[in-house]
Amino acid sequence: MRILLASSEVHPYSKTGGLADMIGALGKALAQAGHQVGVVTPLYRGIKERFPQIRRVDWQFDLPLGGKWVQAELWSLKPTERLTIYFVHQPAYFDRAGLYNENGVDYPDNGERFIFFSKCVAHLARYLPWQPEFVHVNDWQTGLVPAMVLHQARGEGWGNPPPVCLTIHNLAYQGWFPRNAYELTNLSPAYFQAEGAESFGHLNCLKAGIAFADAITTVSPRYAREITTEEFGEGLDWLLRKRQSRLFGILNGVDYDEWNTTQNPFLKHQYSVARLAGKRANKLALQREMKLPVKPNTPLFGAITRLTEQKGISIELGALEEMLNADIHFVLLGSGGTDYERAFQKLTQRFPNKAAVRLGYDQGLSHRIEAGCDFYLMPSRFEPCGLNQMYSLRYGTIPIVRTTGGLDDTVVDASTNPRKATGIKFAAYSAPALAKAIRKSLVIYQSARLLQLYRRNGMAADFSWNRTVAEYEKVYAARRAR
Ligand code: ADP
Numbered sequence: 001m002r003i004l005l006a007s008s009e010v011h012p013y014s015k016t017g018g019l020a021d022m023i024g025a026l027g028k029a030l031a032q033a034g035h036q037v038g039v040v041t042p043l044y045r046g047i048k049e050r051f052p053q054i055r056r057v058d059w060q061f062d063l064p065l066g067g068k069w070v071q072a073e074l075w076s077l078k079p080t081e082r083l084t085i086y087f088v089h090q091p092a093y094f095d096r097a098g099l100y101n102e103n104g105v106d107y108p109d110n111g112e113r114f115i116f117f118s119k120c121v122a123h124l125a126r127y128l129p130w131q132p133e134f135v136h137v138n139d140w141q142t143g144l145v146p147a148m149v150l151h152q153a154r155g156e157g158w159g160n161p162p163p164v165c166l167t168i169h170n171l172a173y174q175g176w177f178p179r180n181a182y183e184l185t186n187l188s189p190a191y192f193q194a195e196g197a198e199s200f201g202h203l204n205c206l207k208a209g210i211a212f213a214d215a216i217t218t219v220s221p222r223y224a225r226e227i228t229t230e231e232f233g234e235g236l237d238w239l240l241r242k243r244q245s246r247l248f249g250i251l252n253g254v255d256y257d258e259w260n261t262t263q264n265p266f267l268k269h270q271y272s273v274a275r276l277a278g279k280r281a282n283k284l285a286l287q288r289e290m291k292l293p294v295k296p297n298t299p300l301f302g303a304i305t306r307l308t309e310q311k312g313i314s315i316e317l318g319a320l321e322e323m324l325n326a327d328i329h330f331v332l333l334g335s336g337g338t339d340y341e342r343a344f345q346k347l348t349q350r351f352p353n354k355a356a357v358r359l360g361y362d363q364g365l366s367h368r369i370e371a372g373c374d375f376y377l378m379p380s381r382f383e384p385c386g387l388n389q390m391y392s393l394r395y396g397t398i399p400i401v402r403t404t405g406g407l408d409d410t411v412v413d414a415s416t417n418p419r420k421a422t423g424i425k426f427a428a429y430s431a432p433a434l435a436k437a438i439r440k441s442l443v444i445y446q447s448a449r450l451l452q453l454y455r456r457n458g459m460a461a462d463f464s465w466n467r468t469v470a471e472y473e474k475v476y477a478a479r480r481a482r
């Protein structure tokens with residue numbers, strides 16, 4: 001099949017979170033499975049310099065944006081057979097220090113930037129010479145594409161357009177903009193209604209996608225169920241219930257070419273389930289790197305995260321406040337909310353020999369934390385899929401997770417099956433519940449037998465992409481057969 005994927009971030013070119021990992025890996029895996037794949041994404045600052053093989057495509061186009069016309073230049077790269085990355089070059093929108101914000105403040109023209117990007121996606125879907133047979137868009141930044149395709153099919157002579165699938169990676173970010181942003185779409189008012197792009201008089205880009213996509217997927221089966229409830233529906237559960245027959249939960253895969261412990265350029269010491277000595281060595285190296293006392297027998301807990309409410313930061317802080325009185329270490333790599341950043345800095349001041357925090361974004365350190373820790377904390381309030389708990393499993397680092405979304409779908413707790421346990425789950429969204437889970441992990445840590453059982457089970461768990469790809473293929477095929 002010929003598939004066009006669109007995303008506002010794609011690893012290794014741009015990334016703020018798991019969306020980039022997911023799209024980078026999905027594109028690669030679909031191409032490996034024999035499909036012809038194009039991935040469209042913005043050309044952000046620095047990409048050309050980091051990927052000198054990138055080439056300008058001899059194809060520029062001007063697209064209407066409300067009353068004005070804006071030009072896009074196209075650049076491209078062919079990382080592997082059957083896979084082409086198309087970069088939309090429009091420096092006024094994308095040559096900036098951040099992807100969506102700077103110093104914690106969103107760019108005020110994000111609506112305009114991603115309406116333009118969505119128009120580029122629809123344009124490529126229509127005019128790319130290899131004629132994509134299926135379009136797959138992701139999150140609010142490309143949420144308007146299904147409506148744009150429909151609009152061109154109904155009124156602008158696009159006969160037989162490809163079906164469009166929308167994947168929701170996070171329902172909490174919907175892309176709300178004032179009513180006048182809708183003018184920039186050049187769509188007819190018919191799409192701006194309660195069962196379309198409109199929410200309380202505003203433009204809601206993700207809602208438009210949910211309303212007009214041919215298929216809707218989200219990134220785990222449990223989150224697919226959760227978002228149809230009021231508790232997790234972020235105000236859109238009613239619409240998702242309406243569209244339930246087209247809503248599918250497909251668990252993300254892990255790109256084990258990148259996330260592994262045997263051939264990993266970011267790790268000093270390679271290791272495997274049969275040779276765990278390297279894991280111990282990585283632990284000591286991590287304690288040194290994070291300037292903690294080097295203590296091989298002190299259990300080391302870690303987290304790598306955007307510092308937002310979603311990730312359960314407040315209960316994590318509460319639980320650590322209590323648990324750091326025990327003989328444990330904690331390391332965090334995170335960026336985001338300045339209040340949370342300050343709270344973690346305070347925690348390190350209170351427990352200078354036990355807690356260490358690195359603020360900012362650091363890919364290498366994220367691998368070293370996964371490898372060096374004994375336990376990984378992911379107490380999310382909600383979690384569409386979550387990748388770090390799956391990375392932890394492969395790195396022999398036992399995840400401690402809350403039973404929500406993809407966390408629940410990927411970790412096995414001893415209460416379900418003691419012989420197959422891979423991690424520790426807790427249900428209540430509270431600091432005491434997390435502290436109790438941490439205490440359970442200390443019991444595991446004390447028993448060489450249990451520690452080995454959890455590690456072996458976790459490292460053997462397989463979330464490779466072929467299963468995920470097969471499920472997307474089913475969705476694509478069913479929509480095309482319509
Ligand atoms: P989300 O997409 O909600 O942030 P995921 O678990 O799906 O959560 O994916 C997060 C991805 O971003 C992982 O690859 C993780 O390692 C990475 N990440 C998050 N914060 C940082 C950071 N500060 N530095 C480096 N990588 C980070």
Ligand code: GLC
Nearest residue numbers: 018019169219384385386387
């Ligand atoms: C979002 C979600 C995360 C998911 C990722 C990739 O950022 O918050 O749970 O793993 O997308 O799908």
